[in-house]
Amino acid sequence: MATDTILTTLRAEHDELRGLFDKLKDTTDRAEKTRGELLDKILAGLVPHAKWEELVFYPEFKARADRDGLQTHAEAVAEHRAVEMRVIPDVLNAELTTPEFAGRSKVFGEFIDHHATEEENTMFKMAKTLFSTDELVQLDADYKAWKASDDGQAAVQQAMAEFQAA
Ligand SMILES: [Fe+2]
Numbered sequence: 827m828a829t830d831t832i833l834t835t836l837r838a839e840h841d842e843l844r845g846l847f848d849k850l851k852d853t854t855d856r857a858e859k860t861r862g863e864l865l866d867k868i869l870a871g872l873v874p875h876a877k878w879e880e881l882v883f884y885p886e887f888k889a890r891a892d893r894d895g896l897q898t899h900a901e902a903v904a905e906h907r908a909v910e911m912r913v914i915p916d917v918l919n920a921e922l923t924t925p926e927f928a929g930r931s932k933v934f935g936e937f938i939d940h941h942a943t944e945e946e947n948t949m950f951k952m953a954k955t956l957f958s959t960d961e962l963v964q965l966d967a968d969y970k971a972w973k974a975s976d977d978g979q980a981a982v983q984q985a986m987a988e989f990q991a992a
Pocket residue numbers: 876879902906941945
């Protein structure tokens with residue numbers, strides 16, 4: 827098997843999230859437990875991914891980007907902000923057994939799919955030319971270590987508290 831790079835890891839996580847959102851979309855209003863479990867899994871996958879992009883990957887990318895790269899970076903940051911400040915809090919404020927939850931979580935999934943596809947088709951393609959393979963492998967190792975670290979876990983907890991308070 828080829829060595830993981832940060833790009834293959836982030837891409838695999840996008841696919842995992844897409845799969846979870848597909849399952850969530852298929853649930854009925856009566857599936858309270860399943861909806862709750864799927865939402866927990868989505869947030870457990872998404873939040874460390876998004877926070878690390880914001881803290882490490884996006885700044886590293888921005889530091890090397892040309893004008894088009896800077897626009898791509900600005901788009902990605904704006905999408906993160908929209909999801910974090912509006913879309914996720916709306917989902918968390920809906921009762922799991924309601925059409926509001928079904929509608930809001932569908933929008934959540936559509937935002938994530940759109941954002942992930944943009945990253946894959948623009949930012950990650952640019953990153954392949956801006957970083958060496960060794961750097962992309964190192965970033966992957968850094969990401970995995972950060973996720974398991976106290977710092978990583980604290981960043982995730984803080985983000986979750988902000989969504990609940992928004
Ligand atoms: Fe992102």
